[in-house]
Amino acid sequence: xxxxxxxxxxxxxxxxxxxxxxxxxxxxxxxxxxxxxxxxxxxxxxxxxxxxxxxxxxxxxxxxxxxxxxxxxxxxxxxxxxxxxxxxxxxxxxxxxxx
Amino acid sequence: xxxxxxxxxxxxxxxxxxxxxxxxxxxxxxxxxxxxxxxxxxxxxxxxxxxxxxxxxxxxxxxxxxxxxxxxxxxxxxxxxxxxxxxxxxxxxxxxxxxxxxxxxxxxxxxxxxxxxxxxxxxxxxxxxxxxxxxxxxxxxxxxxxxxxxxxxxxxxxxxxxxxxxxxxxxxxxxxxxxxxxxxxxxxxxxxxxxxxxxxxxxxxxxxxxxxxxxxxxxxxxxxxxxxxxxxxxxxxxxxxxxxxxxxxxxxxxxxxxxxxxxxxxxxxxxxxxxxxxxxxxxxxxxxxxxxxxxxxxxxxxxxxxxxxxxxxxxxxxxxxxxxxxxxxxxxxxxxxxxxxxxxxxxxxxxxxxxxxxxxxxxxxxxxxxxxxxxxxxxxxxxxxxxxxxxxxxxxxxxxxxxxxxxxxxxxxxxxxxxxxxxxxxxxxxxxxxxxxxxxxxxxxxxxxxxxxxxxxxxxxxxxxxxxxxxxxxxxxxxxxxxxxxxx
Numbered sequence: 228x229x230x231x232x233x234x235x236x237x238x239x240x241x242x243x244x245x246x247x248x249x250x251x252x253x254x255x256x257x258x259x260x261x262x263x264x265x266x267x268x269x270x271x272x273x274x275x276x277x278x279x280x281x282x283x284x285x286x287x288x289x290x291x292x293x294x295x296x297x298x299x300x301x302x303x304x305x306x307x308x309x310x311x312x313x314x315x316x317x318x319x320x321x322x323x324x325x326x
Numbered sequence: 327x328x329x330x331x332x333x334x335x336x337x338x339x340x341x342x343x344x345x346x347x348x349x350x351x352x353x354x355x356x357x358x359x360x361x362x363x364x365x366x367x368x369x370x371x372x373x374x375x376x377x378x379x380x381x382x383x384x385x386x387x388x389x390x391x392x393x394x395x396x397x398x399x400x401x402x403x404x405x406x407x408x409x410x411x412x413x414x415x416x417x418x419x420x421x422x423x424x425x426x427x428x429x430x431x432x433x434x435x436x437x438x439x440x441x442x443x444x445x446x447x448x449x450x451x452x453x454x455x456x457x458x459x460x461x462x463x464x465x466x467x468x469x470x471x472x473x474x475x476x477x478x479x480x481x482x483x484x485x486x487x488x489x490x491x492x493x494x495x496x497x498x499x500x501x502x503x504x505x506x507x508x509x510x511x512x513x514x515x516x517x518x519x520x521x522x523x524x525x526x527x528x529x530x531x532x533x534x535x536x537x538x539x540x541x542x543x544x545x546x547x548x549x550x551x552x553x554x555x556x557x558x559x560x561x562x563x564x565x566x567x568x569x570x571x572x573x574x575x576x577x578x579x580x581x582x583x584x585x586x587x588x589x590x591x592x593x594x595x596x597x598x599x600x601x602x603x604x605x606x607x608x609x610x611x612x613x614x615x616x617x618x619x620x621x622x623x624x625x626x627x628x629x630x631x632x633x634x635x636x637x638x639x640x641x642x643x644x645x646x647x648x649x650x651x652x653x654x655x656x657x658x659x660x661x662x663x664x665x666x667x668x669x670x671x672x673x674x675x676x677x678x679x680x681x682x683x684x685x686x687x688x689x690x691x692x693x694x695x696x697x698x699x700x701x702x703x704x705x706x707x708x709x710x711x712x713x714x715x716x717x718x719x720x721x722x723x724x725x726x727x728x729x730x731x732x733x734x735x736x737x738x739x740x741x742x743x744x745x746x747x748x749x750x751x752x753x754x755x756x757x758x759x760x761x762x763x764x765x766x767x768x769x770x771x772x773x774x775x776x777x778x779x780x781x782x783x784x785x786x787x788x789x790x791x792x793x794x795x796x797x798x799x800x801x802x803x804x805x806x807x808x809x810x811x812x813x814x
Contacts, residue, residue: 239687246645246690247667248683249675258687261745265688268746269634273700275708282706283713285536285566286522286762287786292565306429310656321654322666 234263331356332492333811336401336549339495343390343400350390350400353495354383354444357402361446361493364814369468370478370488372407372417374447382444389442397552399442404488404497407448408455409540410529411435414445418531419463420453422651422658422677432529433561434498434540441556446494450484453679454648455505455533457481458751461742462681469738470513471812472776476735479509479751482543486513489543490812496553497543502534503636504730504755506541507767511730511779514769514805514812516544516796519755520554521786522762523568526561534643535566537636537759546806547768547797551575554789570787578790579797583617586795587723588782589624594728594754596630602773607729610770610780610799614727617798624723626715629757631708636756637749638692638705644682645689651677684745713761720785725792729754730767730779758783768796769805777809 239259243250250258301307304317313320331353334342342348358376365371379402386400405411408418410428412435417423431439439445452462460468460483468483470476471491478487482499486509489497499506501519510517518541525540532538542553552575559572590611595604615621653659653673660672678686692701719726732754741748758765763786770780780799782792 234691238691242687242691242694245694246683246686247649247670247674248678248686249668249671250683254683258684261684262687262691265637265746265749266691269638269701272631272634272638272704272708275628275631275704275711277704277707277711280707280710280714282703283709284706286713286760287566287568294562302429309429310426312653312657312659313661319654322663322669324666 234259234266332360334495335545336398336495336552339401340397344395350383350386350444351380353400354379354402357446357494360491364491365493367469367474368471368487368491368493369466370449370484370491370493371404371447372419372450372465372484373415375414375445378414379444379446382442386442386444396441398438398556401443401496402446402494403438403443404446404449404485404494405435406451406482406485406497406499408451408500408531409435409498410531411445411448414448416448416531418454419451419465420678420682421464424464424658426656430529433526433563434557435529437557449482449488449497452481452483453682454531454644455481455500455502456644456681456685458504458508458748459736459741460484461738462679464679467738470735471814472514473735475737476776477512477738479512479731479735481505483509486510486515486517486543489513489515489545491814492811495545496549498540498557499543500530500538500540501759502537502640503759504752506543507755507765507779507781508731508751510543510767511781512735512777514777514809516547516550516766516768518542518550518554518766519758519764520558520789521568521764523566524789525557526564526567528561528563532647534640535647536643537640539759547793547800548576548579550766551579551793573790575790575793578794580794581798581801583614583619583795583798586619586725586791588614588619588621588795589719589723589726590621591624591626591629591719591726591728593626593629598732598750598753599729600733600773603729603731603733603778606771606773606778607780610803611727613799613802614795617802619795624719624726626719626757628708628712628715632712632757632760633749633753635705635708635712635760636752637688638701639709641685641689642692642702643689645686645693648682648686653677681745709760712757716757716761716763716785725782725784725788725795728781730781734773734776734778754781762786764789764792766792766796768800770803771805772809
């Protein structure tokens, strides 16, 4: 973690692209200031001596849980499509993915 | 016995229902009348399900008459609006899910329906459970029943306020960094975050999957144990849910604390803790001693790092979990787009509120190339450190005690300008989520006319122990009897 995290406008645009969130220039600028302030508060973490400690992903050590491979009914098609914003018959309509 | 039925606890109502002195229809009608009377001011609900509640109440009365009542049969409840309910819209207080009607029930919803509880409505929250005041709801803020110009806390502020204002007899909240315990403290009720994995998260809209946990919001500790009995236990639909025999948590509610060792970790009484909150909690700790507990000072030295650990891990997980909101399968969808990417960016720009965007951005940054090791992995290593310190302390103590929130309920608008100031509200509750251990907030007294919560945490699976301590404390201090109910 670098000292004095100061994000640039380009940094914020890059993160917004990764997160696929559209932002106006005003939003980019506001986010730049807020994220920089928040990240600056986190710099203390880099000073913690974690030695050879392993990272904790989950607080409970769980093994992969597998269910038996038994088929079961899925949602009825109507239920699965009921919330689709742009439906055409039994399909969901989206913009072309390939130009 | 038809007056003020809404003010009963669930176990008080159970006694009257089983004795035939009241019916669930009467009780549910009383709760709905209370909603009609006060919710214009409290605004605890996003959706009110009055017709469903009365239908469920009728069915409950038939079950009670047939002698088939379970502990929550016929009891009016609320669910936080991030737990899915089949056929009833579930919004997460977000524009992006404003019209989403789930095709299935969360496991907790199903378990409470099976018991025969009556759903009064879906409670307000900070959008996607991200916040500590309910001011991040896309629809409206909820007001604290004790003082309408104050926040109820968050993110389970709606269900907490609904319980405090007697609009339902109990509710479920979810707690990722304090979202059950902090609003419980600020509203003067009981709230518990169980051990990670104790309650199924199936059908809880995901925020931070390694931290989220569902738990009860109740008027007293006995109800907390009863509700926990109903929702705890393994669920094949949640691969992180624990395999264990669910005990009867009400059996833990004995009146004395002899033989229990309780630690007071110094780091929870430091900078930022309001002096009058500290004084109420210190007095509460003296009460625990009077009840027979051995109380001693202790230390959890890495506590000051918990906030940073949380605000890296939770947004990182959130940025992945919220990637699913693409405007394709369900939810808000921007139609004025000229490409698939443009549609995605516009959907998320207009569907998500400011705090949700901030956290997705923070998480995307912490997980991005070049920063992953420094932020995300380092936060996970410090998470291990915090966990180990708790494990060490729990070799000497059965539980630790501290305040739930550094202040009483603050004013609406007081902390909205500065995200960091809002984040610091969670400083005393976050460590339990990081370590995956249970925590409970129980009313301890009043400061400035507003409730103060005393928090207990114990090792994983120690729900019975912290319920026992909270119950003995509640019996000795009688918050409800002493301070009455909010003046509405």
